[in-house]
Amino acid sequence: MKLVRWISGTIVLLAIIILIIVLPFRSMFFAQDSGHIGFIGRVVYILILSSVLILFRVLKGPTAADRIVAIDIFGILIVGLCAVLGIATGRSWYIDIGIAWGLQSFIGTLALAKYLEGRSFDD
Amino acid sequence: MKSRILMFVFAFAVWCILCWVPDTQHLIAGAVVALIVAAIMGSMFVTRPHMLFNPIRVFYFLFWYIPIFIWELVKANFDVAYRVIHPSMPIKPGIVRLKTELKSDTGLTFLANSITLTPGTLTVDINKDDGILYIHWINVVGSDPETTFREIGSRFEPMLKKIFEEDVVK
Amino acid sequence: MIDIIGMVFIGTGLAFDVLGCLGLVRLPDVYNRLQAATKCVTLGTCSILFGTFLMAGGFTPTGFKALIAIVFLVLASPVAAHAISRGAHRAGIKLWDKSVVDSYAEDKEGEK
Known part of the structure; x- marks a missing residue:
């Protein structure tokens, strides 16, 4: 059973990595694609790969604390994603979105941690 | 009052950087918002303003604490990455006590944050009255006070004591 | 030239991000996961942001x-990690079976 899990996980990871390497040469396999994706596109694909790993923990997590950890980390990843989109498009307000998202996720994490501890929001 | 003025200056500077290059409208709106923020939350920004203007402390903080902190942060990341990649996961976790002599809030906060971002350690709780930090350690070497101080505390505590404390009485 | 240095920073940050998320999946209990994820993802994202600054x-x-x-x-x-770990310990989430010591639980028993 453990072997099956290892093998399936390895296949998924390898498939995504190969996809990232092959993407620039996509026009050889799919006729209608332009094939240009560049550095930023690959960065976004890798960030999506790591958020898939985080979503696995959100779904499986045996306790509530695991899910809160995963959500907190997800918020930090999105700051990085916003920064990368900011250089890709050349518009600086993407990083504003990132900073605001980070602040919101930080406050949300603190509130969830207090809920976990069993205290009210007053103290 | 000093703390409120500092808070106003800080909030206004951050606003100006966020809407670079500022024009008149931005400056007026920023001043109003910074005034409101300083009026509401200003009293909890810095408790001892005279510490912030001491050039020796600022110099130590910028050129002694921050380089060591960044170096330890990079080391911590390679350590954790090694433990994650290794097939058999060489971890031996546990929660240990660390005795500290820092008393001020700022010093304790910086100590806890530095410990969280350095190799294999994570602050779980602080008991301020007894000066004890509870630390989750991913690779426990020993749980007696001397070992924990040598392995965890000795990197940052003397430095932070020099930066944030030393003449609390004065 | 400076673009290439920025790309190197972004690539390093991405590697640390992926490793941190892998740690979130592999490690055995909440506290270990918190350690790996907080450290690696914080430095990874900071590195991506610094690469953004250069590029x-x-x-x-x-x-x-x-x-x-x-x-x-x-x-x-670090503040968020500290809040989560303290909340988890107060909520009674156990450490991993093979943990060595738990001084915090001992001291809390003494208080009650």
């Missing part, structure tokens, strides 16, 4: 905002 051409609006985001992340993420 955006230094002190332009994007670069300034990226620097502010770095300072904010380094200050905020």
